[in-house]
Amino acid sequence: MFTRKEFLQYIALLAGGAYAAGCRTPGAYDHIGGSILGASAAAGHQLRDGLSVSPQKTIRTGVLIAGGGVAGLSAARKLRLSGKTDFLLAELEPQTGGNSLSGGNSITNFPFGAHYLPLPNPENTALMDFLTEAGLLKGFDKGLPVYDELSLVYEPAERLYRKGRWQEGIIPQVGLSPQEHDEMKRFLALMQTFRDAKDSSGRHAFDIPAALSSRDPQFLSLDALTMEAWLQREGFRSEPLRWYVDYCCRDDYGAGIKTVSAWAGIHYFAARRGKAANADASAVLTWPEGNGRLVQHLRRHSHNQTLTGTIVYRVQTEGNTVLADCWNYQTREAMRIVADHCILAMPQFIGRRILGETPGPQFTYAPWLVANVHLRELPVDKNLPVCWDNVIYGQQSLGYIYAQHQTTDRRPAKSHVITLYWPLDQLEPADSRRKALQLQHRDWVELCMAQLEQGHPHIAKLVTAVDCWIWGHGMIRPIPGFMTTEIPGTPPRVHFAHSDLSGISIFEEAFYQGESAAMRCLG
Amino acid sequence: MGSNRSMHLLLLLSVFVIATCGLIYELVAGTLASYLLGDSVTQFSTIIGAYLFSMGIGAFFSRYFTKNLLSWFIQLEILVGLVGGISACLLFLLFDHVASFRIVLYLLVGLTGTLVGLEIPLLMNILKNRMEFQDMVSQVFTFDYIGALLASIIFPLVLVPQLGLMKTSFFFGILNTAVALVVLFRFRKEVKWAGYLTVKAILVTGLLVAGFIFSDKMMDFAESAAFNEQIIYSRSSPYQRVVLTRHKDDVRLYLNGNLQFSSRDEYRYHEALVHPPMMHHPDPRRVLILGGGDGLAAREVLRYPHIDSITLVDLDPAVTELFGGNTMLAGLNDSSLLDPKLRIVNTDAFQWLRSPHQPYDVVIIDFPDPSGYSVGKLYTNTFYQLLQRVLTMESVVVIQCTSPYVAPKSFWCIDQTMRHTGFQTLPYHCYVPSFGEWGYIMGSLRAPADRGDALPGGLRSFSRESFAQMRYFPPDMQAHDLPVNKLNNQALVHLFEKEWAGWQ
Numbered sequence A: 001m002f003t004r005k006e007f008l009q010y011i012a013l014l015a016g017g018a019y020a021a022g023c024r025t026p027g028a029y030d031h032i033g034g035s036i037l038g039a040s041a042a043a044g045h046q047l048r049d050g051l052s053v054s055p056q057k058t059i060r061t062g063v064l065i066a067g068g069g070v071a072g073l074s075a076a077r078k079l080r081l082s083g084k085t086d087f088l089l090a091e092l093e094p095q096t097g098g099n100s101l102s103g104g105n106s107i108t109n110f111p112f113g114a115h116y117l118p119l120p121n122p123e124n125t126a127l128m129d130f131l132t133e134a135g136l137l138k139g140f141d142k143g144l145p146v147y148d149e150l151s152l153v154y155e156p157a158e159r160l161y162r163k164g165r166w167q168e169g170i171i172p173q174v175g176l177s178p179q180e181h182d183e184m185k186r187f188l189a190l191m192q193t194f195r196d197a198k199d200s201s202g203r204h205a206f207d208i209p210a211a212l213s214s215r216d217p218q219f220l221s222l223d224a225l226t227m228e229a230w231l232q233r234e235g236f237r238s239e240p241l242r243w244y245v246d247y248c249c250r251d252d253y254g255a256g257i258k259t260v261s262a263w264a265g266i267h268y269f270a271a272r273r274g275k276a277a278n279a280d281a282s283a284v285l286t287w288p289e290g291n292g293r294l295v296q297h298l299r300r301h302s303h304n305q306t307l308t309g310t311i312v313y314r315v316q317t318e319g320n321t322v323l324a325d326c327w328n329y330q331t332r333e334a335m336r337i338v339a340d341h342c343i344l345a346m347p348q349f350i351g352r353r354i355l356g357e358t359p360g361p362q363f364t365y366a367p368w369l370v371a372n373v374h375l376r377e378l379p380v381d382k383n384l385p386v387c388w389d390n391v392i393y394g395q396q397s398l399g400y401i402y403a404q405h406q407t408t409d410r411r412p413a414k415s416h417v418i419t420l421y422w423p424l425d426q427l428e429p430a431d432s433r434r435k436a437l438q439l440q441h442r443d444w445v446e447l448c449m450a451q452l453e454q455g456h457p458h459i460a461k462l463v464t465a466v467d468c469w470i471w472g473h474g475m476i477r478p479i480p481g482f483m484t485t486e487i488p489g490t491p492p493r494v495h496f497a498h499s500d501l502s503g504i505s506i507f508e509e510a511f512y513q514g515e516s517a518a519m520r521c522l523g
Numbered sequence B: 001m002g003s004n005r006s007m008h009l010l011l012l013l014s015v016f017v018i019a020t021c022g023l024i025y026e027l028v029a030g031t032l033a034s035y036l037l038g039d040s041v042t043q044f045s046t047i048i049g050a051y052l053f054s055m056g057i058g059a060f061f062s063r064y065f066t067k068n069l070l071s072w073f074i075q076l077e078i079l080v081g082l083v084g085g086i087s088a089c090l091l092f093l094l095f096d097h098v099a100s101f102r103i104v105l106y107l108l109v110g111l112t113g114t115l116v117g118l119e120i121p122l123l124m125n126i127l128k129n130r131m132e133f134q135d136m137v138s139q140v141f142t143f144d145y146i147g148a149l150l151a152s153i154i155f156p157l158v159l160v161p162q163l164g165l166m167k168t169s170f171f172f173g174i175l176n177t178a179v180a181l182v183v184l185f186r187f188r189k190e191v192k193w194a195g196y197l198t199v200k201a202i203l204v205t206g207l208l209v210a211g212f213i214f215s216d217k218m219m220d221f222a223e224s225a226a227f228n229e230q231i232i233y234s235r236s237s238p239y240q241r242v243v244l245t246r247h248k249d250d251v252r253l254y255l256n257g258n259l260q261f262s263s264r265d266e267y268r269y270h271e272a273l274v275h276p277p278m279m280h281h282p283d284p285r286r287v288l289i290l291g292g293g294d295g296l297a298a299r300e301v302l303r304y305p306h307i308d309s310i311t312l313v314d315l316d317p318a319v320t321e322l323f324g325g326n327t328m329l330a331g332l333n334d335s336s337l338l339d340p341k342l343r344i345v346n347t348d349a350f351q352w353l354r355s356p357h358q359p360y361d362v363v364i365i366d367f368p369d370p371s372g373y374s375v376g377k378l379y380t381n382t383f384y385q386l387l388q389r390v391l392t393m394e395s396v397v398v399i400q401c402t403s404p405y406v407a408p409k410s411f412w413c414i415d416q417t418m419r420h421t422g423f424q425t426l427p428y429h430c431y432v433p434s435f436g437e438w439g440y441i442m443g444s445l446r447a448p449a450d451r452g453d454a455l456p457g458g459l460r461s462f463s464r465e466s467f468a469q470m471r472y473f474p475p476d477m478q479a480h481d482l483p484v485n486k487l488n489n490q491a492l493v494h495l496f497e498k499e500w501a502g503w504q
Helices: A004-015 A041-048 A070-081 A125-133 A178-196 A217-224 A227-233 A239-253 A262-270 A292-299 A348-354 A429-436 A441-455 A507-522 B002-037 B040-064 B069-094 B101-127 B133-162 B164-186 B194-218 B221-226 B266-279 B296-301 B317-325 B327-332 B349-354 B373-379 B381-390 B408-420 B464-470 B491-501
Strands: A036-038 A057-066 A087-090 A102-104 A109-111 A116-118 A137-141 A144-147 A158-162 A165-168 A284-286 A310-318 A321-328 A333-344 A365-375 A389-392 A400-402 A416-423 A463-476 A494-496 B230-236 B241-247 B250-255 B258-262 B286-291 B309-313 B342-345 B360-366 B391-400 B424-432 B436-444
Touching (some): A004 A429, A070 A087, A070 A507, A087 A333, A109 A416, A125 A507, A178 A239, A178 A262, A227 A239, A239 A262, A239 A463, A310 A333, A310 A348, A333 A507, A365 A429, A365 A441, A389 A441, A494 A507, B002 B040, B002 B101, B040 B101, B069 B101, B069 B164, B069 B194, B101 B133, B133 B164, B164 B194, B241 B317, B266 B296, B266 B391, B266 B424, B266 B464, B286 B296, B296 B309, B296 B360, B349 B373, B349 B381, B381 B391, B381 B408, B408 B424, B408 B436, B408 B491, B424 B464
Parallel strands (some): A158 A389, A333 A494
Antiparallel strands (some): A102 A109, A116 A284, A137 A144, A158 A165, A310 A321, A321 A333, A365 A416, A365 A463, A389 A400, A400 A416, B230 B241, B241 B250, B391 B436
């Protein structure tokens, strides 16, 4: 349990200076409702603590997909499109979607997790095929994909609050000293060099899926040091640049430059080469419900073959079959699924335990808070209106996205939802996770409001509710050594599928891992 | 006796205040009528006539007050304060809600006049036992006329510019109730029902003070600074700030501070907007108007007798209701919004187009200028693609496209965007004095061609001859190599902002 001192220390760490206990007016947030939501940690922990019941029935299937996140759903899609319809998908939660979960009210949908997809790289035809199938890619013009313009992020896309004003874009640009400016330019130019770089065999230095990246030591050696050490080595010392790179790493990995490898840090900037006939290369695809939109398209392939509320708690092989023991905590029914193949579409820290193994030490996961803040009105700011992505410089949270940005409706909404993203990387993951789960709703409200108030001093009176979603194991962290450490094999007919295998928790990796596992089942 | 002397001095001072208030109410009503209804000579003359006549009625009825004169006088002051004090506020607020605004106006003028007409005779009856008759008549009328002089001087020089009509009338209402309170206090031993009257006077005074304080909120006179004309209506709908102004016979509509039309020359704008697409369609029957909630474009469409239907999609019910329900404004659009052929849909045009509809022959797009990201979405390629869902190959579209003189890049960016989505375009422009040189782009899925049908009668500026000139763009209205305006670049909003920055 928490001691009072530990509690205050943790709060202070999370707030990172944006919170001064006792300074605010007492009761200033009493009107703010909402609750703490989150993945079924309790159900998950049953698994950790060992669950064993004797199965009441046996089901036979071709492929069992255990886990209905993006990897599992993508595996199911791949199986179906390959003509393999004999499969079942078991999902612990009441609904599939994993990190791309979304919610909604009568006014708008909003994300609880992942919320955008950058333009796919030109070689990533598998992903483009999926986008075509979903109606999000409309065709090609002179070889370049034409994306659905209702889904491309609308202008103005991003803004940054720094030195008392909002500026366009997230890269600090306004008010930099000439030296800071030059360093920023040099860094971005260097990243462009990495983006263009290929090894002798013609592989891109950095690619998405990460597995297709070059294995050449000149690039792979970057896995040996942290991003911070690399910045230091290359003479990047200016504060705005360090903040920007740290911000990007925390955004994609839930961990900053002190934690992630230089390989991963550079991958963020150098692996995206997507282009579009009708948008800038920096464009992204996004929707009010975030990647919930992509999940909605994926789900159609496994719609009637999904068992929700079902934990797969033990998997073993026997001859040419895989035996998976499941527990449905809704019907309180135990069953055994006998399959030709099993795809463990779940992170290693769960999957290895199901196999009776121990996960490799390189698999560490960042806890996150995603808070949906419901507002009566949007804050009105000088310089720039609320954009899609709104970042406040130097904060512990990553800022917020505005769900209703992607609407063409001019009728003013009666309520608005902004989603605050906050990697809880101020302590080691296990410690931070344990403490985060002990904080009360009112603690989170105060923390979230303190973050928002830095850019919007009077926002509290506009806020009606804050719904906090805590992702205990939100993202795999690509720490030094991750990319160069071998992942142990699996029993025959058992295949892992999860973005943590790539070390990078993004939709493209989960999609790729799902498809790869499906293809291994198909032989 | 000293106290008697001070008593009658007090009553004479009351005469002075009463006289000032009385004339102020008359001036407020007259000014308001000419602001709201125009034609100031008629309005002023009839208001003054009605007011004076009502005063006569009041004077006539004064004979029926024989007992408790002081109490009745106090009662009367409270009532005059209330009616006169809230009159301006009431008239402003009722202006757009009442079909027969004139009746309300004259009723209020009549009531105020009658009450004011009672005041002096009643006061003279009170004073008759306290003074010599000759002295009394001379003094009462002296103070009466001095008060009137003061009112007539401070009203135009101080009150209207400093306080505005609403605050002025609240202020003088407060003076009336103050007279009631002072008299009540000074003569409390002689007054009957003193307690009741005190409570009543305080309540009314409180109400008027509140009105005085909050009148800025009720109608934002601060805005007057932004407009050269007198504001006759202003309201914040959930969508925008709607302001109507009048200067002499020129009525202007501003949405969020941007001029939408001036009644003096809007015919030039609307004739150029509507008749070109109509003459480029062989048989226009179904017409769609997007925006245009003022009904002025619809008025031009209704000049064609063979039109079957007009669908008008405008975001803001506050605008369509104002221009449909108010007699003065319906006079501007010839009651087009009440025409049985016209159907009003109050919704967002983008959302409306996303649901299925029968195709239209002519589509008239009269959106506000692309001055922000929200409205900028209505000028994107995505919107124009959506628009094509309600078009046939014959259909003709016209879009108001800001000024090609002030903002040539913005104008040609819209042209580029339309062409990019498959429209063949025909840009043109027209001079509208209150706007300057104004631009339009006509588009069709095949090259728009003049069908040669006769234009309707009654047009004041548009003709085939003038149209030939409208199509010529001199070099100072041209721009090249412009981007396509998209949701993900909002190129037009950026161009528009830059180009207009130097002009506003």
